[in-house]
Amino acid sequence: MQNKKDFNKNHRMLTLLTWAFIFLVWFIITRFNLVSHLIVPSPGEVIQTFIAIVKDGYNGISLWEHLGISMLRLLIASALAIVTAVPLGLFSGYFSKVGAVVDSIVQFYRPLPPLAYYVVLILWLGIGESSKVTLLYLAAFAPIYIACVAAVANIRVEYLLSAKSLGASGKDLFFQIVFPACLPDIFTSIRTAVGVAYTTLVSAEMIAATSGLGWMVIDASRYLKSSVIFVGIIIMGITGVLIDQGLKALEKKIVFWKGYQ
Amino acid sequence: MNNELIIEIDNLTVDYPTDNEPVRALDRVDLKICQHDFICVLGPSGCGKSTLLNVIAGFTQPSDGTFLMHGQPVAGPDRQRGVVFQSASLYPWMSVRKNVEFGPKIKGLPATEITRIASHYLEQVHLLEVADQPPFQLSGGMKQRVALARALANEPAILLLDEPFGALDALTRIHMQQLVRKIWQQDQNTIFMITHDVDEALSLGTRLLVMSKCPGTIIQEFSVDFCDRAIDEHTGRVHVDADYLALREEILDLIDV
Numbered sequence: 001m002q003n004k005k006d007f008n009k010n011h012r013m014l015t016l017l018t019w020a021f022i023f024l025v026w027f028i029i030t031r032f033n034l035v036s037h038l039i040v041p042s043p044g045e046v047i048q049t050f051i052a053i054v055k056d057g058y059n060g061i062s063l064w065e066h067l068g069i070s071m072l073r074l075l076i077a078s079a080l081a082i083v084t085a086v087p088l089g090l091f092s093g094y095f096s097k098v099g100a101v102v103d104s105i106v107q108f109y110r111p112l113p114p115l116a117y118y119v120v121l122i123l124w125l126g127i128g129e130s131s132k133v134t135l136l137y138l139a140a141f142a143p144i145y146i147a148c149v150a151a152v153a154n155i156r157v158e159y160l161l162s163a164k165s166l167g168a169s170g171k172d173l174f175f176q177i178v179f180p181a182c183l184p185d186i187f188t189s190i191r192t193a194v195g196v197a198y199t200t201l202v203s204a205e206m207i208a209a210t211s212g213l214g215w216m217v218i219d220a221s222r223y224l225k226s227s228v229i230f231v232g233i234i235i236m237g238i239t240g241v242l243i244d245q246g247l248k249a250l251e252k253k254i255v256f257w258k259g260y261q
Numbered sequence: 262m263n264n265e266l267i268i269e270i271d272n273l274t275v276d277y278p279t280d281n282e283p284v285r286a287l288d289r290v291d292l293k294i295c296q297h298d299f300i301c302v303l304g305p306s307g308c309g310k311s312t313l314l315n316v317i318a319g320f321t322q323p324s325d326g327t328f329l330m331h332g333q334p335v336a337g338p339d340r341q342r343g344v345v346f347q348s349a350s351l352y353p354w355m356s357v358r359k360n361v362e363f364g365p366k367i368k369g370l371p372a373t374e375i376t377r378i379a380s381h382y383l384e385q386v387h388l389l390e391v392a393d394q395p396p397f398q399l400s401g402g403m404k405q406r407v408a409l410a411r412a413l414a415n416e417p418a419i420l421l422l423d424e425p426f427g428a429l430d431a432l433t434r435i436h437m438q439q440l441v442r443k444i445w446q447q448d449q450n451t452i453f454m455i456t457h458d459v460d461e462a463l464s465l466g467t468r469l470l471v472m473s474k475c476p477g478t479i480i481q482e483f484s485v486d487f488c489d490r491a492i493d494e495h496t497g498r499v500h501v502d503a504d505y506l507a508l509r510e511e512i513l514d515l516i517d518v
Contacts, residue, residue, distance in 0.1 A: 158350035161320055162408075166364040166415055167340035176363075180354040257353035260397035 077136030089148020147189030151182035273326035288476030301466035309477025343412030349404035364415035
């Protein structure tokens with residue numbers, strides 16, 4: 001136990017050193033003008049820009065609104081994906097007939113790059129929120145659905161057999177055994193799905209939007225405001241990590257038995 | 262003994278389909294199980310002893326022959342036949358108590374009754390103090406005791422144990438045997454147990470079935486009573502006598518061909 005603690009501590013140290021090194025290289029490159037500040041702005045510039053955006057917003061819209069609208073799109077799409085993909089995936093895995101209907105559709109669209117069908121979604125739903133949320137929804141749906149189908153197939157046979165021998169069948173078997181037995185895999189897939197949706201979100205905002213973090217970055221690039229681009233990317237990166245950490249904490253609480261099956 | 266007949270197996274055959282010829286796992290097995298029998302099944306691996314248990318549990322359908330319980334054919338697993346596997350297969354998302362309550366809860370018993378039953382059987386396997394822990398924090402022997410309590414909580418007509426102590430260390434195994442023996446004597450259960458340990462079979466069973474490989478069938482049955490007369494109350498070990506040793510040799514010769 002003690003060893004493991006030291007080990008973790010060493011690793012955290014390594015992570016910190018890595019980032020310190022990255023910042024050092026960044027600082028040196030800009031301090032000695034090795035490249036144009038239009039290509040790589042200095043850390044100081046980026047911090048100043050960050051403060052300015054926090055204070056005055058970007059393009060008349062505050063940073064919190066940009067961040068908020070992005071998060072709202074992500075949240076709605078992810079929530080929709082979870083409440084539809086989990087039951088559908090579990091049913092598909094459990095009842096082969098449902099699987100025969102749904103599987104091929106998901107398998108068909110899953111490998112498509114989201115931006116390819118985004119054009120179709122814009123054509124059908126316009127450039128407003130609904131096409132964006134639908135895009136994110138579709139991107140998040142596939143990983144959860146596929147993981148749920150696989151999770152049902154991977155349930156330990158003894159769980160099902162012992163439950164049947166204890167008198168469980170139908171609804172009881174599904175809700176009290178199949179669903180919880182799949183929960184660890186469901187959670188892993190939700191983390192993947194939110195990650196996929198997040199990357200898709202930024203690309204979607206780069207195509208048709210007037211607000212959002214992705215839009216802020218793409219708009220800044222048109223005017224070569226490289227420090228804004230950097231601010232945007234750093235915020236996106238940090239938010240992504242925070243979201244994943246939050247999901248991880250939630251996972252630890254809900255799926256407390258993970259790894260002990 | 263003229264105890265009530267519970268299970269009647271006649272000419273039972275099980276074939277497993279494969280790409281080529283179907284493989285015969287069980288070949289024309291006849292078996293009658295009566296109330297308060299403690300049957301121990303011995304045999305080399307691949308002799309079909311697990312298949313026999315799976316048929317009785319309802320997990321596997323016979324290819325031929327009849328299997329009746331209380332005179333009725335069996336369609337699939339149900340609460341009449343409780344099963345304990347070699348690996349405890351407790352539900353890790355439920356506490357120890359919830360695991361034991363699972364059967365009574367499915368049955369739809371009133372809450373107070375469910376609690377009473379769970380407490381009773383947890384007490385019987387000496388695990389009342391860990392009732393609220395998740396099962397993965399328990400040792401192997403404790404897990405197996407929970408699995409036993411969970412199966413007992415349904416008060417099944419017969420208890421099927423599939424090498425339940427196979428993965429436990431020698432000392433824990435003796436304690437488990439002692440526990441099962443005591444429960445069997447107190448509650449008058451009917452038990453069908455698979456084991457690969459001749460001593461375990463001799464010290465627990467009232468009827469020992471020896472099975473052979475190719476074809477998988479019962480080649481000999483022994484009636485024994487060491488569990489009644491030769492167990493040391495305190496240690497749970499058998500007082501080995503000449504009869505015991507002779508029988509042990511005979512069974513080992515049968516298995517080890």
